[in-house]
Amino acid sequence: MSNRALLEVIALDVEDAVAAQAGGADRLEMVTDIAADGLSPSRETFAAIRAAVDIPLRVMLRRTDGFAAGDLAGLVETARGLRAEGADEFVLGFLGAEGGPDLAAVEAVAAELDGCRWTFHRAIDRAPDRDQLRKALAELPGLDTYLTAGSAAGVDEGLPVLLAEAARAGEPGYGARILVGGGLALRHLPELRAAGIDAFHIGGAARPEGWDRPVSAAAVAEWRGALG
Template identity: 65%
Template sequence: MSRPIFEVIALGVVDAVAAESGGADRLELVSGMSAGGLTPSLETFAAVRAAVRIPIRVMLRARDGYEADELDELCAQAAALRREGADEFVLGFLDRTCDGPDLKAVHVLLDAIGPDSRWTFHRAIDHTPDRMALRAALRGSPGLDTYLTAGSAAGVDSGMPVLLAEAALPPGEPRLLVGGGLRADHLPALLAGGLDAFHVGGAVRPAGWAGPVDAAAVRAWRDLLDAPVGVA
């Protein structure tokens, strides 16, 4: 297996620089973590982009929850971010009943970010009753290369069996990026099961969300991910 991907949530330049120096491969840039992560300002993106060299996936989300509210404003923000140089994004909406993806909203935003942008469908996948139906509905969407998922709305503790089962999906499917209550003690089983992409936020902030990302904490996770996988 190739070197695992390690993505860290950043709220601004300080977080981004610490994450990069600690060995993160990619950032998820957000604001408003009290609402689960919202679209950052254009100014924040521009400052972070100038400060780091690793890729930045920018959240496109107007409010807590998984309905596509304020879609016109989100499209305007997405277009402005594209003009500023953003080419990787995080988005994803469910229909009003949460039975499946809101394909209309997703496709409207994809038009705004353009077919050459790569993107992650975020943890909305954990809040729908039929994950495979959601994946089937989104299959072939231009630029979709990742699902951010804990395997369960309750987090990785509950979702571990689903994650391990989905690790064996056919080649060519979007990568599973494991995040949502992810802890270091989850890693041995996930790595041994074939998962190869991981996402953390609070786990690399010793002071919690009130404090910044800590480069040493990022490095500790990087070292765990790069250690040889033991044989069960």
Template identity: 60%
Template sequence: MSRPILEVIALDAEDARAAQAGGADRLELVSAIEEDGLTPSRETVARVVAAVDIPVRVMLRPANGFRMAGQRELESLCAESRALREEGASEFVFGYLDEAGLPDIPVLAALNEAVAGCRWTYHRAIDRAADRDGLRKRLASLGDLPGLDTYLTAGSADGVGSGLDVLRSEARRSRTGEPGYGPRLMVGGGLQLRHVPELLAEGLDAFHIGGAARRGGWSGRVDPGEVGVWRGLLGG
């Protein structure tokens, strides 16, 4: 079995280089972390892709929240995703819900088409879904979303500490091959070092950190030493 994946949030090339130096396997590249992470600029994407040789997943999210404002915003985001691909982006992160808290299929299908051939993560919108099991099975039934390979989730909108039971259950359902549970489950959102041993024991093999990769939280830069602590705990 390969070592668990460690994904680190980066805001720029300096963060990216530090995360890779500490042992990160992958980056999630965002801007405006005070808005929980929005689409980064084309210039930032180009600089980060050039700065590291590990995969970079680029956030596609124009505003805080998990709903698309309308067709104009969707068309703009699709155009931006194509422009980001021209800057070297080859993996993405997005996830949208409709007014009822169900997966917004037209939005997801449009973005999936815009990044056709790229792998992508459905991010923590799943933690705010009206029916997370239904969301997974609905998306699994759509054969035209082949790029979806990861769900980033805390198991709860309130973070990993509140979502441990859900994460354990979903890990077990993934192991049995239940429909909708094929994509990798990546744990993130209030993840702490103390959570890792029991999550590893459940067979979870992908972990996502942001402020925990920085000395002093979000007020500091990504620190290779902090990333290294996580890498050591995860192995490898």
């Protein structure tokens, strides 16, 4: 069995996607409007990227900035449209007014996904009780990953949390894979890898010239090389 780590890169368009795959990305997280922390792409953008690359795509289900679900019927409709276009992996995460998971919203969207695999994104880093959130979501169909920095402030602060959660792998609520992202730097990798974490997510790190420039295949290749 290979111990190759998974490298996921944020892609906004076809140019990003092609460069990320060329650099060695294993999977893309597809979003639009990064100024709003990443919203759902259009069906047309998904279709264009799907045609341009052959690595897995996880597609964001999010229609508004922040971590509230907002228009739930609209979200379900977005999920339905993307699935009709061929999307089969997703990213989502909604919190209620008190900061805990919005189970009604997550369950409604997960039901529309009908068993497709999905990531609960960094909303977990805003939840007051991560353990409660994990246990509340543990039985939802398709949930296989948490994208997390361990802290809303990023990996520098969240590292102890990430290491502690990795040590609980397999316990109730801790079966999903940890995908580390959010202020992740190359210097964090040795300690995270030593803890058994094997999935990493980059956005800005794949764009050394900033978000108004496309993904750099060379930057992705540097991460691929560091991960082995």
